[in-house]
Amino acid sequence: MVEELLTAVVAAGVGVVVYMGAAARVVKQYERGLVFRFGRLREEIRPPGFTVIVPVIDRLRKVNMQIVTLPVPAQEGITRDNVTVRVDAVVYFKVVDPANAIVAVEDYRFAVSQMAQTSLRSIIGKSDLDDLLSNREMLNQGLELMIDSPAVGWGVQIDRVEIKDVSLPETMKRSMARQAEADRERRARVINADAELQASHKLAEAAEVMSEQPAALQLRLLHTIVAVAAEKNSTLVLPFPVELLRFLERSAPPPPAASAREEPASAGPASEGPGPVEVDAVGAKDSPSALDRAAEELALGAAEPPPSPDESPP
Numbered sequence: 001m002v003e004e005l006l007t008a009v010v011a012a013g014v015g016v017v018v019y020m021g022a023a024a025r026v027v028k029q030y031e032r033g034l035v036f037r038f039g040r041l042r043e044e045i046r047p048p049g050f051t052v053i054v055p056v057i058d059r060l061r062k063v064n065m066q067i068v069t070l071p072v073p074a075q076e077g078i079t080r081d082n083v084t085v086r087v088d089a090v091v092y093f094k095v096v097d098p099a100n101a102i103v104a105v106e107d108y109r110f111a112v113s114q115m116a117q118t119s120l121r122s123i124i125g126k127s128d129l130d131d132l133l134s135n136r137e138m139l140n141q142g143l144e145l146m147i148d149s150p151a152v153g154w155g156v157q158i159d160r161v162e163i164k165d166v167s168l169p170e171t172m173k174r175s176m177a178r179q180a181e182a183d184r185e186r187r188a189r190v191i192n193a194d195a196e197l198q199a200s201h202k203l204a205e206a207a208e209v210m211s212e213q214p215a216a217l218q219l220r221l222l223h224t225i226v227a228v229a230a231e232k233n234s235t236l237v238l239p240f241p242v243e244l245l246r247f248l249e250r251s252a253p254p255p256p257a258a259s260a261r262e263e264p265a266s267a268g269p270a271s272e273g274p275g276p277v278e279v280d281a282v283g284a285k286d287s288p289s290a291l292d293r294a295a296e297e298l299a300l301g302a303a304e305p306p307p308s309p310d311e312s313p314p
Helices: 002-023 098-103 108-126 129-134 136-154 170-212 214-229 242-251 281-286 289-303
Strands: 024-027 031-037 040-046 049-052 058-064 068-078 084-095 156-167
Touching (some): 002 024, 024 031, 031 098, 084 129, 084 136
Antiparallel strands (some): 031 040, 031 058, 084 156
């Protein structure tokens, strides 16, 4: 009798251990448990920790509540300004409603992935190339809204969407490089022209100061000679002032004037006085003093008395 009782106790103990082994479940901290009894979802969501279900009757489905990083495959599309690009992105999402994530959609990961690819293609077609390259924040927000709208009914919350890379054709890359190089060259030319303009203003001011103080030009000449002599070369360059050339030109004697030519009268009485005097027009034009000399000679000839006919020549 005692042996039968011990056998029954041992059998009961073994049955309890087997039952507890089949019914015991452990839900981790980042998970939530959904219990399906005969295929029907129980309203109670099992929290993290140790839990027990009815073997054979209940089934426990664990749902991960962590943020999931889902890479979106590169999508090729044509932008609004007719440029072919390949864009890939990454989506960060998490499950906020475990019941809808399991019941409302077959595979919420696959559903989010397909929605992200479709939304990415749509964003590419609505955007310009400049927006894809420089205004990604706005595109990320628009892409997040497009994915989050249907994902709310799946019990999924889109945490963030980021565009990773934009691949351009090689021809477009070369064109953009040439454009950037031309823009940099244009800026360099503008800077050089501005520098020349400022330098010209400063040189004009320096010229005004030197014109007021002639000694400043001489000091500048001496500084130039010192700078050239410091190079330790055998050739010495001495600048020659232009003002000195002008001074020498002003101090040079005037060119010789054309001499006036006198022709005595061949006929006519002696009382008529000396004959007309011809003046070289070219000489008078070149030198105004030739005409004055001719007028003086005429005046002297008129002042002298005419010779008497009785007087014989010596």
